[in-house]
Amino acid sequence: MAEIAPHLSEWRGRWKGDSPLLLKPGETEQVARILAICDETETEIVPQGGNTGLVGGQIPTRGEVLLSLERMNRIRSVSVDDNTLIAEAGVVLANAQKAADQAGRLFPLSLAAEGSCTIGGNVSTNAGGVNVLRYGMMRDLVLGLEVVLANGRVLDSMRGLRKDNTGYDLKQLFIGAEGTLGIVTAAMLKLFPKPAGYTTVFVAIADVDVAVELLHRLQEATGGLVTAFEIMQRRALDLVFKHIPGTVDPFPSHSGWTLLIEISNPSAFDATEALEQALARAVEEGKIFDAVFAKTARDREALWRLREAIPEAQRLDGASIANDISVPLSRIPDFIRSGEKAVRAVLSEARTFTFGHVGDGNLHFAVQAPGHDAALLAARDGIERAVQDETAKLRGSISAEHGLGLAKNEAIARYRSADEIALMRELKRTLDPKNILNPGKVLPAA
Numbered sequence: 395m396a397e398i399a400p401h402l403s404e405w406r407g408r409w410k411g412d413s414p415l416l417l418k419p420g421e422t423e424q425v426a427r428i429l430a431i432c433d434e435t436e437t438e439i440v441p442q443g444g445n446t447g448l449v450g451g452q453i454p455t456r457g458e459v460l461l462s463l464e465r466m467n468r469i470r471s472v473s474v475d476d477n478t479l480i481a482e483a484g485v486v487l488a489n490a491q492k493a494a495d496q497a498g499r500l501f502p503l504s505l506a507a508e509g510s511c512t513i514g515g516n517v518s519t520n521a522g523g524v525n526v527l528r529y530g531m532m533r534d535l536v537l538g539l540e541v542v543l544a545n546g547r548v549l550d551s552m553r554g555l556r557k558d559n560t561g562y563d564l565k566q567l568f569i570g571a572e573g574t575l576g577i578v579t580a581a582m583l584k585l586f587p588k589p590a591g592y593t594t595v596f597v598a599i600a601d602v603d604v605a606v607e608l609l610h611r612l613q614e615a616t617g618g619l620v621t622a623f624e625i626m627q628r629r630a631l632d633l634v635f636k637h638i639p640g641t642v643d644p645f646p647s648h649s650g651w652t653l654l655i656e657i658s659n660p661s662a663f664d665a666t667e668a669l670e671q672a673l674a675r676a677v678e679e680g681k682i683f684d685a686v687f688a689k690t691a692r693d694r695e696a697l698w699r700l701r702e703a704i705p706e707a708q709r710l711d712g713a714s715i716a717n718d719i720s721v722p723l724s725r726i727p728d729f730i731r732s733g734e735k736a737v738r739a740v741l742s743e744a745r746t747f748t749f750g751h752v753g754d755g756n757l758h759f760a761v762q763a764p765g766h767d768a769a770l771l772a773a774r775d776g777i778e779r780a781v782q783d784e785t786a787k788l789r790g791s792i793s794a795e796h797g798l799g800l801a802k803n804e805a806i807a808r809y810r811s812a813d814e815i816a817l818m819r820e821l822k823r824t825l826d827p828k829n830i831l832n833p834g835k836v837l838p839a840a
């Protein structure tokens with residue numbers, strides 16, 4: 395029981411599960427055998443990687459068997475010529491990054507949970523993170539998959555081809571499926587040239603409206619080398635200074651929005667000067683107030699820490715309602731304004747603590763009500779509904795990168811057409827006719 399307990403609740407403690415059995419296979423053949431038995435006995439099963447998912451998808455909430463992939467943690471191969479790496483599902487993301495680095499290549503997926511989340515979980519949630527602007531989401535980084543189907547058969551698409559138009563691209567079905575269509579046992583991942591260095595800068599901006607224009611300017615100035623373009627509301631950063639020891643405020647007198655911008659420089663040239671000039675022009679125009687460049691690797695780490703510690707600081711501060719949404723880039727300022735208004739209409743004490751990936755139109759629109767935690771949690775449904783409705787008005791998505799899991803599987807019925815939901819159900823029936831794979835997640839109850 396002591397061994398199973400950590401697998402039954404998730405990071406924020408929102409979902410608590412229950413399971414009679416935890417299985418930890420070490421080989422694909424063992425996963426195949428387990429699934430064949432589950433198929434025969436109609437036993438429901440929930441796959442789990444690093445248990446860092448934020449929508450409850452990895453938690454067995456109806457007494458299912460729990461399948462942890464953590465022992466499948468081998469890097470099977472790295473090919474410098476093909477620019478590929480094959481990782482088993484339980485490889486921790488940071489270890490996949492390290493293996494690529496040791497081979498002189500870059501695996502660019504990067505997120506704050508990279509020390510615990512796994513490649514299988516990253517594939518199954520189509521994880522995003524801070525480098526999507528330059529390299530895309532997990533869907534763009536997968537060249538092939540090994541998947542165990544609900545009946546125990548193994549589907550192997552690890553051909554590693556960058557061009558392959560032989561019919562439907564089946565691997566894509568399992569990417570972002572949150573374990574409801576098959577169990578990912580290994581993935582062939584795309585590698586990239588390693589940047590020669592980074593230029594990282596923290597920027598205090600006049601108003602959220604300038605963020606998108608600044609992004610486009612900097613892309614133009616640097617020839618598209620902007621890798622990360624993160625935005626942080628003052629309130630969200632203040633939580634970091636309050637709760638995370640050793641963090642220092644680069645702009646103590648600035649009360650508005652802050653950006654963390656990073657470019658990755660190729661070995662042939664350094665785009666720092668171009669970035670500095672573009673930022674200096676923006677200062678002259680009054681669009682930005684101040685900029686602090688990282689001078690050393692430690693400075694860079696410290697600036698990234700401010701951004702990446704926001705979720706942890708929020709958790710330490712008390713109750714919060716996380717909303718992971720995306721809207722077209724041009725509508726980000728509209729959404730921030732109308733979203734905050736809609737949230738306060740539900741609970742007047744509520745405040746947004748926004749941060750996110752501007753370049754992807756993806757905001758983590760967290761809502762807190764300091765001193766009123768109970769009222770906030772009681773208003774959860776109304777607040778989530780208000781945020782989702784505002785997102786939909788701007789033709790956005792109610793889940794940009796975390797998925798649906800148990801958190802939004804009912805809500806999705808309001809924002810996807812009946813035809814889309816019906817087609818998703820057909821897919822589920824085809825691939826999992828006995829509904830044994832992560833049942834009750836992703837799709838609304840029938």
Ligand code: FAD
Pocket residue numbers: 405440441442443444445446447448450451452453463483504505506507510511512513514515516517518519520521522523524572573574576577578579705706795796799832
């Ligand atoms: P788990 O949490 O174990 O599982 C997630 C889902 O995938 C579940 O539905 C599970 O059933 C399924 N699953 C897991 N392994 C398999 C498998 N082998 N086969 C089939 N299904 C499987 N996410 C982002 O996209 N971007 C971010 O920037 C980001 N930042 C985060 C920051 C923090 C502090 C935390 C705690 C989380 C963050 N996340 C982020 C969310 C989370 O880290 C990702 O969703 C991650 O991809 C989950 O990986 P995992 O191994 O922990 O999967």
